[in-house]
Amino acid sequence: MKPNHDFTSKLKQAGIRVTPQRMAIYSLLMDYKNHPTAFMIYEQIRENFPSISLMTVYNTLNMLADRGLINVLGHAGDDSVHYDADIEPHVNLACISCHNIVDINSKYVNQMTNEINSTSGYQLFGARVLFYGNCPACQNQSRSH
Secondary structure, X not given: OOOOHHHHHHHHHOOOOOOHHHHHHHHHHHHOOOOOEHHHHHHHHOXXXXXXXXXXXXXXXXXXXXXXXXXXXXXOOOOOOEEEOOOOOOEEEEEOOOOOEEEEOOHHXXXXXXXXXXXXXXXXXXXXXXXXXXXXXXXXXXXXX
């Protein structure tokens, strides 16, 4: 696990105790590019922390989400909640067939975030836009059947 001093500072500022398990969960989430579920994280994390429970992973993810340090994306047609460590405004595209979720940067999301920030009076912590559909690979697969 590579150290992330910025994340350590964020945990401390949020009044959260820094533990090796929390650091490992966050680091793993940062390294995933396909927006994992808690169970996917648990399966990988227990290689280094064999005594960790799935409930600890869920509790950590919920605590990180409650503090605005990660995003909860919901399900991608698979009835499993997916998580995203990228809290910058961007678009997520979820395939309801293979359940893959990808990030797409869009200037419009940033423009919308700026507009909402300047007109709403809210203190924004992040934004996410999630579109559902079928990815090109699944479209091609369904055409070939």
